[in-house]
Amino acid sequence: MAEVKLTGLSKHYGDFAAASNVSFDVESGSFLSLLGPSGCGKTTTLRMIIGFEQPTAGDIFIDGERINDIKPWLRDLGVVFQNYALFPYMTVAENVAFGLKQRGVEPAEIKRRASKFLELVGLPGKEDRFPRQLSGGQQQRVALARALVIEPRVLLLDEPLSNLDAKLRAEMRFELKRIQNETGVTSVFVTHDQEEALTLSDRIVVMNHGEVVTVGKPKEIWERPTSAFVADFLGVENIFAPDGFEPGAVVIGGKRFAAEHDGQGNRLVGLRSTDIEIGGDADAGLAGRVQQTSYRGSINTYVVDVPGIARPLYISTATDLPIGSNIVLKPRDGAVLILDPDMEIAAA
Amino acid sequence: MSTGVKRETLIIGAPASLWLVVLLVIPCLFLLFQSLTPLSGTGLSLENYENLVESGTFQKALRRSIIVSVWVTVLTVLAGYPIALVASRASPRVRTLVMVIVIFPFLLSAVVRAYGWTVILGENGVVNDFLIGIGLIAEPLRLIQNTFAIIIGETHVLLPYMVLSLLTVIQRIDRNLEAAAMSLGASPPVIFFKVVVPLTLPGLLTGMLLVFSLSMTAFATPFLLGGPRSPILTVLMYQYAYTLFDWSKATAVAGVLLVLGLGFVILHRFVSRRLMRDAEAGR
Ligand SMILES: Nc1ncnc2c1ncn2[C@@H]1O[C@H](COP(=O)(O)OP(=O)(O)OP(=O)(O)O)[C@@H](O)[C@H]1O
Numbered sequence A: 001m002a003e004v005k006l007t008g009l010s011k012h013y014g015d016f017a018a019a020s021n022v023s024f025d026v027e028s029g030s031f032l033s034l035l036g037p038s039g040c041g042k043t044t045t046l047r048m049i050i051g052f053e054q055p056t057a058g059d060i061f062i063d064g065e066r067i068n069d070i071k072p073w074l075r076d077l078g079v080v081f082q083n084y085a086l087f088p089y090m091t092v093a094e095n096v097a098f099g100l101k102q103r104g105v106e107p108a109e110i111k112r113r114a115s116k117f118l119e120l121v122g123l124p125g126k127e128d129r130f131p132r133q134l135s136g137g138q139q140q141r142v143a144l145a146r147a148l149v150i151e152p153r154v155l156l157l158d159e160p161l162s163n164l165d166a167k168l169r170a171e172m173r174f175e176l177k178r179i180q181n182e183t184g185v186t187s188v189f190v191t192h193d194q195e196e197a198l199t200l201s202d203r204i205v206v207m208n209h210g211e212v213v214t215v216g217k218p219k220e221i222w223e224r225p226t227s228a229f230v231a232d233f234l235g236v237e238n239i240f241a242p243d244g245f246e247p248g249a250v251v252i253g254g255k256r257f258a259a260e261h262d263g264q265g266n267r268l269v270g271l272r273s274t275d276i277e278i279g280g281d282a283d284a285g286l287a288g289r290v291q292q293t294s295y296r297g298s299i300n301t302y303v304v305d306v307p308g309i310a311r312p313l314y315i316s317t318a319t320d321l322p323i324g325s326n327i328v329l330k331p332r333d334g335a336v337l338i339l340d341p342d343m344e345i346a347a348a
Numbered sequence B: 001m002s003t004g005v006k007r008e009t010l011i012i013g014a015p016a017s018l019w020l021v022v023l024l025v026i027p028c029l030f031l032l033f034q035s036l037t038p039l040s041g042t043g044l045s046l047e048n049y050e051n052l053v054e055s056g057t058f059q060k061a062l063r064r065s066i067i068v069s070v071w072v073t074v075l076t077v078l079a080g081y082p083i084a085l086v087a088s089r090a091s092p093r094v095r096t097l098v099m100v101i102v103i104f105p106f107l108l109s110a111v112v113r114a115y116g117w118t119v120i121l122g123e124n125g126v127v128n129d130f131l132i133g134i135g136l137i138a139e140p141l142r143l144i145q146n147t148f149a150i151i152i153g154e155t156h157v158l159l160p161y162m163v164l165s166l167l168t169v170i171q172r173i174d175r176n177l178e179a180a181a182m183s184l185g186a187s188p189p190v191i192f193f194k195v196v197v198p199l200t201l202p203g204l205l206t207g208m209l210l211v212f213s214l215s216m217t218a219f220a221t222p223f224l225l226g227g228p229r230s231p232i233l234t235v236l237m238y239q240y241a242y243t244l245f246d247w248s249k250a251t252a253v254a255g256v257l258l259v260l261g262l263g264f265v266i267l268h269r270f271v272s273r274r275l276m277r278d279a280e281a282g283r
């Protein structure tokens, strides 16, 4: 178990910054996710920690020791890849034993530890299989056992669940969490899936264009995204410019709604489709007209045109709303998100 | 697919097949027939082969052929891996440069290549001049017209086969496997022997078979660089046929080479098919 600290870590390819001034801490024993869209520099950051990539600036510390110049094979890190990367010509047992052999562990001890970790990942008795004889989920469990058996200082995972189908992915998510809890290994997990990040992490680092956009606990990031990019990435459907701000309130479509903000202008507001109430006092709410519906079972999503707002609003509700019906809507109390404008909003 | 050859295939393949039969299969069969015909008398017998196998010259040439081929195989492996690794991992420009240098000997005639080696290895060649120049030796070394020269020359010619065989498999390696090994504590040499070599085994084996068999059956380079006193099998056959006019022995050597060649082709097909199957199975 160890703590990881990145300070101003950057990687430039020519003029292009794949990662730029990335800084964050991972507490000992905790689980941190690097979350962001494709190409935002998650893998690049991870590869610099592992040592496959030399940073062009910045430092990496593990337990206070600067490891920039330590060879990758001496860093004592466990790595799990999206495509499992098991040695195809070795059995499961040989795969798991690989790291221990490099460390000169006795054969009897290797055997003991390998079966202990295969048990931990839920694959006892599969020692003599070859990787090709296992399912994707099982292969990823072997990869986990192989990375954990060396008792790494930090476990690094690059989209380890992305190759699995949806059902298996959900199952492996819980497994991963259980295994991390049982071993207590400090983990850095790369993903572009917000749900994975939210359910697994103690903390989340959201990245975009090679930079860290925000760092926080899943609950904080989910409930109070601070920027338009983060809100959009977490699936906040309605992001738009309000009419203006007043002390303790925001003006939308000519109506005031309570919202906490620091008084700075040029902010955007965000509203989850599920955070909009329908009905109530017409004076306090916004009048709108239903344009489109999409049926999703118990809860349907409607596209509602609201005069005074440039974009139609998305609303999710269990109420049945025919196309063309006029409704009154208003944000739930405290649900209006005030967002830094770090993203272009597409025109309506 | 397995229901035999399609009619169209037969029609398209017919002219080329006819060509091969007339110019290759018939002469080969004729040659085999001749080698089985004893000088004295009629009928078929192994007399020519018996005479040949008993002759010391043949035994020496056979041994020399094998020694040369083993050395050439080993040397092309030793030189081929680093070259193929550099070519597969370098920037596109460096890769092109490496490949041009490797393929270049292909484009030269054997005579030009042999002349090149004479310039380098001859009595007044670059190597001897240098060694005498720095005072390491007083008299020039005999580096040409011997087995050593054949090994050097053949390694030069056959290296591209090894590099290309290795390159195809090296390019298919999943780099994450090397990354995984490295994170588990394997230093680059360990990664080479425990990850790269096992994953490139099919290419290595085909390359070795190819180089060994081509080296066993090569003629021009051994003839030009080896000289008459250290013939390998092919050169010995030439000497029997055109210097000594001993056709019975010449055809017998040819028969031996033919059988060896066929053997290598069959072995090669067998090995590569097996390796392919294993590779597909994910071995
Ligand atoms: N060797 C390289 N040379 C040039 N550019 C590179 C190199 N490696 C990565 N990049 C670029 O750096 C950026 C970040 O890449 P990275 O692999 O870190 O993204 P990622 O966040 O892991 O994305 P994904 O979710 O698709 O895996 C990308 O735009 C990529 O094209």
Ligand SMILES: [Mg+2]
Pocket (backbone or CB within 6 Å): A042, A043, A044, A158
């Ligand atoms: Mg990536």
